[in-house]
Amino acid sequence: MPDHPTGSDTLPLSLTVNGEARQLRVAPWTTLLDLLREDLGLIGTKKGCDHGQCGSCTVLLDGKRANACLVLAVVKEGSNVTTIEGLAGPGGALHPMQAAFVEHDAFQCGYCTPGQICSAVALVEEGRARTPDEIREHMSGNICRCGAYPNIVAAIEQVLAENAR
Amino acid sequence: MYDFDYHKPSSVADAVKLLSADPDARAISGGQTLLPALKHRLNRPTYLVDLSGIAELRGVKREGDKITVGAMTRHIEVQNSPEVKSAIPALAYMATVIGDIQVRNRGTMGGSVANNDPAADYPSAVLGLGATVVTDKRRIAADDYFQGMFTTALEPGELLVAIEFPIPEKAGYAKMRNPASRYVMAGVFVAKTKDGVRVVVNGAGPGVFRQTDMEQALSANWSPDAVAGIKQASEGLNSDIHGSAEYRAHLVSVMAKRAVTDAG
DSSP states (O other): OOOOOOTTOOEEEEEEETTEEEEEEEOTTOBHHHIIIIISOOTTSOOSSSSSSSOTTEEEETTEEEEGGGSBGGGGTTOEEEOGGGTSOGGGOOOHHHHHHHHTTOOSSOSSHHHHHHHHHHHHHHTOOOSHHHHHHHTTTOOOTTOOHHHHHHHHHHHHHHHHO | OOOOEEEOOSSHHHHHHHHHHOTTOEEESSOTTHHHHHHTTOOOOSEEEEGGGOGGGOOEEEETTEEEEETTOBHHHHHHOHHHHHHOHHHHHHHHTSSOHHHHHHOBHHHHHHHTOTTOSHHHHHHHTTOEEEESSOEEEHHHHBOSTTOBSOOTTOOEEEEEEEOOSEEEEEEEEOTTTOOEEEEEEEEEETTEEEEEEESSSSSOEEOHHHHHHHHHOOSHHHHHTOOOOOTTOOOBTTBOHHHHHHHHHHHHHHHHHHHO
16 A cells, blocks of 8 residues: 655646646545635535535536535546536526526625526526525525525526526 | 545445555545535544535435435435335435425435434434435344434445335424524324334434334324423423423424424
8 A cells, every 4th residue: 555645745636627638647635626716616516614514615416416625636536517607608608597696686796606507507407496495495505694695596587497497 | 624535436345445554534425414524523534435425325225125225325416316205205205305405406315314313304214214224234224223413333334325215104294493504303203113103202312212212102192292292301401502401302202293293
C-alpha cells in the first residue's frame, strides 16, 4: 500500500464542464465545488455551508442535481457537469428558468440563486413536481436565507406551465 | 480535509483487499456523510476506496419472496425501482423522505446502513422487515446487525455488499421530520410478515429498536387504534434542542398509528 500521500499528489481527471472537455489534474481531496471555483474559475456555483445542507452549490451531474460540496472531483471521472454558467443559450440568451427568476424577482441577495436555478432546472426535467406543495417539497434541498420562496415557487410554476403548453 | 490517497477498484474482492490492508483506509459510497465528517476532520483516512466503480454492488433484484438491494444503490434508485415499488412500497416511500433530492441522487443504502446514524431511515426498514445484511464474508440477521449509535456488527475491513428484504404482507413507515434538516425526529416502521409483526422505532433513541408492546398489540389486532394508546417510555430516548425525550416518546405513538394506516 502507498505511504501517506503528500500535498503534491494529483490524479488525472477528464470532465466535460458546460459542454467543454477538460483534462485536469486534481488532488484526491478536492471537492467538485472547489475544482469549479478555484481551478476553473466558475465562481457562479456558490459555497454556502460546504456540508450539503444549504444547496447553494447545486450543479447538474450527468443531468442530475447534486451538492458539489459533497462530491469528490476524482469520483466523477468522465462525467458531464453543468453549472449556472452553462445554462444560458447561444449569445447569452437566458435559460427559461433564469428568465422566470428575473421576472418573478425570485431572489434578494442572490447568493443561493445559482443553486436554486440549477435545482429548479432539474426539477422540471425530473417531471415529478406539479403543484406548489410538490415544488416546495422537491426544492427542499435549497435554502434561501432571504425567504424568496414564494417567488421561487412562482418562477418554477411558470416554467412548468410554459412547458406544458 | 486532511490529505488522503484514492483508489477505485472494480470488484468487491479488490475493494476488500484494499480495505483490509490498512486499518485507516475508508470506503466511500455516496459520500453524503463521509465528506462532512472529513471536512470536520473527524476522520483521517490514509486512503479512500471508492465503491462507485463496482458494478456488482449496484441495482435491485426480485428473487422469489425477497428483494435484494445492492449496497451502492442510490436512494433515488430505490425510490424509482419498479421492483421495490410493487413488492415493498413502504421501502420505496421511505427513500422519498430521505434528506432532499440532491442527497438522494448521491447517497446509498449501503452507506446509510453501514453508518447506522441514529437519525437514518433505512435501519428501521432493515430491522422492521427482518432483512439480512450480506457482506463479503457472511450473512448477518438484522437483529444481530444493529448495535447502537453508529455501531454495527461489521468488522474492520468487512464490506457490506447487499441487503436482502423478505417481502412482507404489509408494511408502512411514518416519520416526523425536523423541518430544517429533514432528519427523523421519530420514525416508526411497521411490518406484517409471515414470521409475525415487527414494529421498529428510529430517530427517537440512540439506535433503532423494536417496540414489543406495539408488536403484541398489532399481532392481536392490526389496526391504527391498536397502537395509538400504547405509550413509549421516554427513558433512554434522545433529548436535544429539537425535542425532549418525552416529546419523542409521544411522537412514537403518533408515528406508529400513521405507519399502520399507511400500511393499510
